[in-house]
Amino acid sequence: MDTIKEMLSLSLILASFRFATPLILAALGGIFSERSGVINIALEGMMLFGAFAAAYGSSINGNPWTGVLFAIIAGLMFGAIHALVCVVFKADQIVVGTGINIFATGLTIFLLQVLFNVKGTSPMVARLPFMRIFDVRFSVLTYVALILVPIVWYFFFKTSWGLRIRSIGEHPAAADTLGVKVNRWRFISVLMSGVLAGLAGAHLSIGDGSAFVREMSAGRGFIALAAMIFGKWHPVGAFGAAMLFGYAEAVAVRVDFPFIPSELISAIPYILTIVILAGFFGKSTPPAADGEPYTKGEN
């Protein structure tokens, strides 16, 4: 009984927002990329590198906003790699995404050594301002994430740019015949996904904490992907899914279940994702042209 009360407590629900923040941001990023037709499983690596860049930026002059700037640049860099190799060189998007993840893991630990001279955890850096609500810390980036949801929705469904991006993800040839530059828009969309994933990383290192720890993304980039799929590539749907996963993580961290060992609770978000993908919550169809590089004239 107590467990149930705990699970519905206000502080837990508020904590969900905190845990969901990186998921919301990264999922929104994933939506940009995939809606334009480019699969991006490198959200994890972009998030990790963004987290490192944020910590590094903050350490340079003690200003956490420099960290945010660095995270955005880091996201742009990795986004550019993904865009270049997938959109321009038309390489296999899943393979490239995996490469970026491996790259991020190696690069961040390497740079920890080279720039901070440490093995696993960076020195403490200045963190972003936060507000305390009912004993839960709400960092600035959480507000950013929440505001971005309706903004991204409006972008995709009420602006001409959003219309174009949606069309190239479904039927790039149709858009091409109307003069829409398919690969240029895809490149920009992938860059955008990098920026958002980078911001998600910034939340991990300097929004929710004050340092970068090796491999601190811990699979959140993939959970964000799952949130995107569960949310059927829609900003509001992804938000809902991210909140659900954030709640699961909060429960795992803060609630003691008498009958389930705590080590296994942490696996709940992952198990939940598989259950979703087994179709227990309806079919999830990606944009029709997702994953296929576009070459002019191949219609």
Place this chain on the structure above:
Amino acid sequence: MLEVKIVENRWDHIKSMMTNFGISLLSIVVALIFGIFFILLTDQSPVTAYQALYHGAFGSFSNILNTLWRSTPLILTGLAFALPFRAGLINIGAEGQLLMGGFAAGVAGYVFTSLPGFIHLPLAILIGMLAGALWGGLPGLLKAKFGSNEVITTIMLNHIAIALTINYGINKLRTSSRMATPEIEPSAALLRFKEIPKHPIWGKLPFADIFTNPGIRLHMNFVLAIIAAIILWYILFKTTLGYEMRAVGFNSDGAEYGGIKPGKSMFITMFLGGAVAGLAGAGEALGTHLSFMSGMDAGYGFTGIAVALIGQTHPIGVIFGGLLFGALNQGGLEMQFAGVPSEIVNIIQALVIFFVASLQILKMYLRKRKEKEGVE
């Protein structure tokens, strides 16, 4: 419409294999060149660094054997990616399959206390392979039955495996402060090459003494890995099962028309892929660490993907890819002593992936050029 005969025969086949080999080679070279930039960030000389890399990998007999030792799990995780890839599936789950296999084998290794060696060892290996196979078969089944995206499901299972085996399993079962399951019985241990001189049977061989160096860590799983590669090659290219897998990988609609059940091929390739990844884990548990240890996976699952790509997802190519990356890992240790963090090896591996993936377009371009020449 005027058409040109694009004559394809055995010679073209060989030429295309050479192009693939060339692309892989070029990618490695370019990656190493880009690596220089990162080495410079550490204020070390790239020359010293790469010398250390080479020496660590090939500089002495025991180093070479250790390179083979390091290649073993990579060859197997490379196969774990390559086989399902041929059937159109992306298996990112080798990491988790390896962990499950290692855990199961490690536990089987100490739990049975009175079995003779010739039963205990094969049993432990089989249990490990089965655990990996089930961990791979599950996402295969989900894909076949529900169309679940195997990229996500395998990644999720990786994290679940970590929670199960390391967080929970080791914590429950360990008997000392070491983050590992109890040490396995000698009857379950894989033959390690450094023990050959003292071995009752193998020690009698004339050249047994060359393995006396205690620094040699190579064990028999290397041989098993090579055998596994050959078996998978045979299945893929010489059997009807392999024909069906490849058909499904290229065009599952066409395969379905031809009476093939895509779901069956998907499940079998994932099952087999999981089995070889499980074998990698079993090898590490029974041959390297003599227990299931936290950190024994060392990112082999993901590196295996790079290995498979370098090997053009061909079982025999994977052997070479595994040897290459094993050499990089082995040499990386010595680079660490020379002052360059060993993570640079990961960076180089990632660069290899980018370049191999990008250079595929070069292949396409060369082909279009050749076809265009035929017209004029």
Place this chain on the structure above:
Amino acid sequence: MSREENYILEMNNITKLFPGVKANDNVNFSVKKGEIHALVGENGAGKTTLMKVLYGLYDKDNGEIFYNGEKVNLKGPQDAIDLGIGMVHQHFMLVDPLTVTENIVLGNEPRSGIILNQKKAKDKVKEISEKYGLYVDPEAEIRDISVGMQQRAEIIKTLYRGAELLIFDEPTAVLTPQEIDELFEIFKSLKEQGKTIVFITHKLQEVKAISDRITVLRNGKSVDTVDTEDVTEEDVAELMVGRQVLLEVEKTEANPGKKIFEVNNLKVSDNRDIPAVRGVSLTVRKGEILGIAGVEGNGQTELVEALTGIRKIESGKVKVRDKDITKFDAREIKRESVAHIPEDRQKRGLIMDFNLQENVILGYHDLEPFSRNGIMKYNNIADYTQKLIDEFDIRGGGMEAKAKNLSGGNQQKLIVAREFSQDPEFLIASQPTRGVDVGSIEFIHKQIIERRDNGAGVLLLSADLSEVLSLSDRIAVIFEGEIVDVLDASETDERELGKLMTGSTIDAGGEDSGK
């Protein structure tokens, strides 16, 4: 190379190369302002390529283009659109989940900054729709509307951008004869409003019905341009093929035996779980060809997939030689001597990345002599492949060549070779000559008749009415998943079939109770 005032378009000496193919070879094509001009040729003659060069989708390798007397350089569709050229493609360039209005304004949206002005867009669409008599539902999503409305949306798309010259690529491929009449009315209306129309087709009756002038392409070259009233269908056919063409298939009377294939009240659903086949019953006898005529999308695809074991059967029965095969899977059905030429050769019929050898055994790969005990016997396969290549004249580079490198006609011949060599007792042929050159079409038709004369039963599905009429002994018409009528081929014609294909029924007095 005149530059007279009344020519809206002149394309001179256009050459376009693709890997292995000279698609356009010094082609000359000119269109007068305000005319309806038909561009004809067989499949692969270069018509679509030429128009894609015009529309800026392809870069030409040589030649010049003059629009309204001025030389132009078209680097992309936007250039063509700016000039006033609009194109309605054969496969519609419409984005399924978006609405009619969104599709029409895409790329040229009425907006303030980047914010869409959805009301203005809808009004513009309504305005054009009313002006030209092109009825559409602006708010409907493309995936929910009919093919006819989709085509009208495509037309509005061009008019929205101020098109003066409209190019139609095989516009009637997916329409019934009645819908084709409607389309031609639209052509006339556009012509009255001063528009110029070019339409690509290989259907000769259409050309005679509506065009003013005809240009014929053959093998990538322009052959001739004629005034429509000066030529007959046979003249045009001869220009298209370069020799006298028999527009009719020669065949003897059928000699049908006993029943070999029976379908009883079959119900099958489509991918969206909507009933596609709604109670179909058919019989085919040995030695006869039963043709199924119908506009694509009336359940034929799902019917064939169900009969060949690829799609689940909701209810009903299927029998081969009185054996109930309703629950059989694809492999088991094949083993009952049922062969299948699928309608989509690239998707279903072949594994494009496999070479000829591996394709020739697809579906039979687990049988002797191709394999034994699960081990492939590639020597036997090679011998068999060579035999088929010789017998069926499959060209494209030898048995190691990949299927994707063959021409459409040779790919189809490969599939025919594979299926026919198994000597099937029952054959299902779905769109067997779609996208195939005339030489291969003749070959495939002859093969099908030969099979029938040897005692096989054939179920033929085709959207090409002349093919159905010339090959079939009996014809069943399918409409919205049901068989509307079954007729003797010799006692019906295209007009009647066309009416049945739209669902109207002919009652005893010969009057049709239209829909």
